Every structure is written in structure tokens, then in C-alpha cells.
Amino acid sequence: MHLSDKTVKAVREQSRQMEQIGNVTPRILKIMYDYNLFKLFVPRELGGEMLPLPDALRVFEQASWIDGSFGWLTDIGSGGGYFVSSILPSVCQETFSDKKAVVAGSGAPSGTAKRVDGGYLVSGRWKYCSGSPYATVFTVNCQIEGDARDSNPEVRSFILPPDRVKVIEDWNAFGLKATASHSIAVDDVFVPDERTFNVFDDCVYWHDPLYRYPFLQFSQTSFAAVCIGICRHFLDEAKLILKQNKGVWETSSPNRYPYVQRKVEGAERTLQQATENFYRAVDESWDTLVRHSDLSEQVQEQVSYVCHATSRAALSCAQSVFPYLGISAIMEDAPVNRAYRDLHTACQHTMIVPFYEIEVKS
Incomplete structure (x- = not known):
């Protein structure tokens, strides 16, 4: 995959504006959708590109050469595809099939999850969720509530719909300003069992080398x-x-x-x-x-x-x-x-x- 000279020109023409508004413009977001940049690691059966890692890294490099925020958002947005192999195929179909599917979230286990019938009640706040304004799904990590004496609680990942997530616009860094890397928060949101996963489990549902x-x-x-x-x-x-x-x-x-x-x-x-x-x-x-x-x-x-x-x-x-x-x-x-x-x-x-x-x- 190679980003055209026309794309280079279009992104750089809007770099200053993106910095000022703290987000990518609709025109640039459309370019990212058109190139399928958020689905570089998603299987082709789900409308993705399924690039080998070395090929994708060269895309990240070129996108970042064009503009830092553009490259960072390409990297972070596509990175959610890594989780596909750990998620039930039916949930993957719902989560990744749309052309505009974008995952945002955080790897920090700064939330808690309480076990209830059929799933978990999730609460917490997570920082630095790049691409949060246009994310179609959020993934977050939580510590599972259990024995208070347990010094090494279980950590699981949870898939959250954007309509249950509060985006807190607090990204105020001196660089990568257009990444909209805001905090997000939820309070007692129910997440069914099938929408949880452990990214460190062995490949289960998809078997591309990337997932290993x-x-x-x-x-x-x-x-x-x-x-x-x-x-x-x-x-x-x-x-x-x-x-x-x-x-x-x-x-x-x-x-x-x-x-x-x-x-x-x-x-x-x-x-x-x-x-x-x-x-x-x-x-x-x-x-x-x-x-x-x-x-x-x-x-x-x-x-x-x-x-x-x-x-x-x-x-x-x-x-x-x-x-x-x-x-x-x-x-x-x-x-x-x-x-x-x-x-x-x-x-x-x-x-x-x-x-x-x-x-x-x-």
C-alpha cells in the first residue's frame, strides 16, 4: 500500500487546521476510510487488508512522514485489528465489518469489572484514547473484582459501544494535537460475556501470523x-x-x-x-x-x-x-x-x- 502524492498534499494542506481543532477534518477522515487505514490488521473476510506486519509498518512510516497526527491515528486506529483473533467471530462481524469501523481505547487496567449474571458491570476512566471522537467501538482493560487479598487480580478487556461511553476532552499535549487522545469514562455499564476477551490468549478464531x-x-x-x-x-x-x-x-x-x-x-x-x-x-x-x-x-x-x-x-x-x-x-x-x-x-x-x-x- 502506498499513499499517493495527492493524499500527501491534501493532508499537509490541512495539518495546521487539524492542530487548531484538535482532530482530523472530515476530508482527511474520509481519506483514511477510503484507504482502509483503520483496518490494516482486519481479515479480508471482514473487509480488512490483513497486511503482514512489516508491510503495515512501512504504511505507518509513510503516513507519519506526511503528518504526525495522521500517522499516529493510522497506527492506533488499525491496531485494534490485533484483537480480532481473541474475539468471537459473531462479535467481530458486528465490530469490524463496517467500512468506517474504528477501535479506540486504552491498555491501562484503570477500570474495574464486577461479575454479574451473563457478564460484567464495568466502571472506570481511561486516559489517552486516540481517535475517540469518531470511534465506533472502545476497548478497555479492567481488573476483575474478587478477593481483596489477591495481589494479582485478573485483567480482562471489554468492548464498549460509543453511546455508553463519555468522552472527556482533556487532550492538551504540545504535540500530536490532532489525535484527540482524550480520556473516556463509564459507570456501571453492563458488558455481556461474549464482548470480553484476553489479548494474551493464544490465537483462537483467526490464524494469520500477525496474531501470533x-x-x-x-x-x-x-x-x-x-x-x-x-x-x-x-x-x-x-x-x-x-x-x-x-x-x-x-x-x-x-x-x-x-x-x-x-x-x-x-x-x-x-x-x-x-x-x-x-x-x-x-x-x-x-x-x-x-x-x-x-x-x-x-x-x-x-x-x-x-x-x-x-x-x-x-x-x-x-x-x-x-x-x-x-x-x-x-x-x-x-x-x-x-x-x-x-x-x-x-x-x-x-x-x-x-x-x-x-x-x-x-
């Missing part, structure tokens, strides 16, 4: 691909600033232009090497999974490490260049500023933050 790819690494690779795309856009905008200011900078300060040029070129080399390492590790892990049906702990750890290293490299590239781009770069309506903010916001996700030192090599 470990969920942690599935998420980490998705976020890392977004970071690559946003950083590529940032460096493209930095090169444009170089080109536009070449004459002025060479006249006013002879050392300025070549110095900044070296900074940008060094960042490009760093990102290129990190990107190659990332896709090599992902492609090899996917090939291993297809051949052997699972991934060893060692391979999983290698994939996690390369995702951490990739996000750190992308962040380091932007930080090494931004201070030298001049005063215009600090203006929020400048594309380079938006990409810088979006990248920092994406790299803040806990799943791709390494809580250990990683040396970024230029």
Missing part, C-alpha cells in the same frame, strides 16, 4: 515506525529551511550554512542507519514467526531493543538539528516546529522509552 506476533513487540514496532516517519518529515523541513536561507546565512555568517548543513546531513545518516537496523530486525523476526509459528525470548528482546534504539535515534536527530534552524523554527505554525513537537510526543510513549542507556551512533 507478541503484543508488546507488535506495539513497539508500530510506535517506532511512527517515530521514523515523523523524523524524516522533520529533516525534510530542516533541509527546506537550509535551502531558503542559504544566501542570507552565507552573507551574514559564513560559517553558519555549512555548519547547519553538516548537522542535518549527520542526522540523516543516523536516522538512515537506525531505520535499516529497525527493518532488518523486524523483517527477520517476521520471517522467523512465519516459519516457526513463534518467537524466542531472545528474538523478542532484540526487537524491543531495536525499537528503543530507533526512537532514541529519531529523537536525537531532531534535537541535534533544531537549535540551529533559526528563530522561525520556534513558531508553532511552522511545519518543522509541528514535526519536532509531534516527534517528542510520540517518543514519550512508555513502550518505546528505554529505561537504560542507549548510545546513538552518528
